[in-house]
Amino acid sequence: MTVTDIKAQRLTKRYGPITAVDGLTFTARPGVVTGFLGPNGAGKSTTMRMLLGLARPTSGTITVGGHHIGELPNPARTVGALLDARAVHPHRTATAHLLAFAQAAGLDRRRVGEVLDLVGLAGAANRRAGEFSLGMHQRLGIAAALLGDPAVLVLDEPLNGLDPEGIRWMRTLLRGLAHEGRTVLLSSHLMSEMELTADHLVVVAGGRLIADSPLERFVRDNTTQTVTVRAASPQELARALERAGIRFSTRPDAALTVTGADSSAVGRIAAAEGLVLAELTNVRESLENVFLRLTEHQEAV
Numbered sequence: 564m565t566v567t568d569i570k571a572q573r574l575t576k577r578y579g580p581i582t583a584v585d586g587l588t589f590t591a592r593p594g595v596v597t598g599f600l601g602p603n604g605a606g607k608s609t610t611m612r613m614l615l616g617l618a619r620p621t622s623g624t625i626t627v628g629g630h631h632i633g634e635l636p637n638p639a640r641t642v643g644a645l646l647d648a649r650a651v652h653p654h655r656t657a658t659a660h661l662l663a664f665a666q667a668a669g670l671d672r673r674r675v676g677e678v679l680d681l682v683g684l685a686g687a688a689n690r691r692a693g694e695f696s697l698g699m700h701q702r703l704g705i706a707a708a709l710l711g712d713p714a715v716l717v718l719d720e721p722l723n724g725l726d727p728e729g730i731r732w733m734r735t736l737l738r739g740l741a742h743e744g745r746t747v748l749l750s751s752h753l754m755s756e757m758e759l760t761a762d763h764l765v766v767v768a769g770g771r772l773i774a775d776s777p778l779e780r781f782v783r784d785n786t787t788q789t790v791t792v793r794a795a796s797p798q799e800l801a802r803a804l805e806r807a808g809i810r811f812s813t814r815p816d817a818a819l820t821v822t823g824a825d826s827s828a829v830g831r832i833a834a835a836e837g838l839v840l841a842e843l844t845n846v847r848e849s850l851e852n853v854f855l856r857l858t859e860h861q862e863a864v
Contacts, residue, residue: 567593567627567628567641567714567715567746568590568591568592568593568627568628568746569590569591569597569614569625569626569627569715569717569746569748570589570590570591570624570625570626570629571587571588571589571590571610571614571623571624571625572588572623572624572625572626573586573587573588573622573623573624574586574587574588574610574613574620574622574623574624574625575587575620575621575622575623576606576609576610576613576618576620576621576770577621582770583606583609583770584606584609584610584613584620584770585606585769585770585771586623586771586772587606587610587623587767587770587771587772588772589765589772589775591746591747591748591763591765592746592763593714593744593745593746594741594742594744594745594746595741595746595747595762595763596737596738596741596747596749596760596761596762596763597746597747597748597749597761597762597763597764597765598749598750598751598757598760598761598763598764598765598778599611599748599749599750599765599767600750600751600754600757600764600765600766600767600854601750601766601767601768601773601858602768602858604769605767605768605769605770605858606767606769606770606771607719607750607767608646608719608750609770610625610767611644611646611717611719611748611750612646613625614627614632614717614748615632615642615644615646615717616631616632616633616638617646627641627642627715628641628714637668637669637711639664639668639669639670639710639711639713640668640670640711640712640713641711641713641714641715642713642714642715642716642717643707643708643709643710643711643713643715643716643717644708644716644717644718645701645704645705645707645708645717645718645719645721646717646719647704647719648697648700648701648703648704648721648723648724649697649700650704651692651700651703652692653691653692653693654691654692654693655691655692656688656689656690656691656692657679657684657687657688657689657690657692657695657703657706658675658676658679658688658689660692660703660707661675661678661679661703661706661707661710662675664707664710665710668710668711670710670711674710674711674712675710676688678706678707678709678710679706681706681709681736682702682703682705682706682709682736683702683732684699684702684703684706687699696724697723697724698724698725698726698729700724701721701722701723701724701725701729701733702729704721705718705721705733705736713745714744714745714746715745715746715747715748716737716740716745716746716747716748716749717748718737718747718748718749718750719750720750720751720752721733721749721751722751722753722756730753730756733760734756734759734760737749737760738760741762749761754849754850754851754854755849755850755851757850758778758782758849758850761778762777762778763776763777763778764776764777764778764781766781766854766857766858768857768858773857773858774857781853782847782850782853785853785857786847786848786850786852786853787822787847787848788825788845788846788847788848789820789821789822789845789846790820790821790822790824790825790826790829790843790844790845790846791818791819791820791821791842791843791844791846792818792819792821792826792829792833792840792842792843792844793817793818793819793840793841793842793843794819794833794838794839794840794841795838795839795840795841796838796839797813797817797818797819799836799838800819800832800833800836800838800840801813801819803832803833803835803836803838804819804821804829804832807824807832808823809821809823809824809828809829809832810822810823811823818842825845826843826844826845829843830843
């Protein structure tokens with residue numbers, strides 16, 4: 564399997580007076596699940612379409628391993644994509660749909676059974692796609708993306724319609740594929756799941772790049788952390804924190820929310836004063852809140 568990356572360089576796409584993608588630069592690397600985040604109208608799908616050769620950039624480039632997808636000798640063996648899970652003829656069976664794709668791409672027909680089994684659709688291989696749930700359509704779309712055993716996967720909202728078991732399955736699959744050295748570019752609106760799945764985040768809004776960093780660093784640089792503490796004597800704890808110069812606020816339920824120290828520091832102060840604590844919890848802002856805060860003033864395109 565060829566090891567390769569996805570690279571956008573000052574990628575721009577305009578539709579008349581509307582700029583859908585505006586000077587976007589980022590890299591999705593092998594061995595990494597790159598989460599591609601942005602509100603509706605941010606330019607994510609347009610970027611993916613340009614990557615797959617379905618739309619032409621106004622300026623700039625987006626390449627796979629340094630090449631435009633049209634320059635690859637057999638794109639299906641390098642790039643697997645899922646843009647619209649329901650883009651299947653409703654009267655075709657899962658097997659017939661994948662066989663048509665395999666034949667068009669010059670792939671071994673034996674691969675069809677392998678990928679149907681991999682995505683958990685072996686038992687539905689001869690059912691018509693029109694009978695499928697959205698979650699089953701997503702699995703069929705993943706099967707099609709994997710037919711050519713590609714080094715690069717480009718998946719637009721593959722978690723839509725999946726139940727909790729399906730989401731866990733998808734997370735395990737994508738992380739496993741990245742562990743094999745593949746490049747995985749994944750868009751999703753499920754922030755909590757992206758936090759569990761992605762290694763790296765590319766955040767766009769209004770067609771422009773907002774953030775491009777490893778997940779851990781993105782969380783560290785953009786989230787706020789507080790400490791919730793409950794004491795048998797909240798007044799005594801409040802006085803002790805004031806003497807230590809630590810910022811806090813008192814909640815209606817008498818718990819304190821500390822913003823000037825971590826839980827270890829608060830615990831040491833309480834221990835030094837001989838105070839009994841009923842709760843001492845680090846509370847970090849969710850990725851969803853950070854995403855909404857970073858993108859809330861960006862206009863959709």
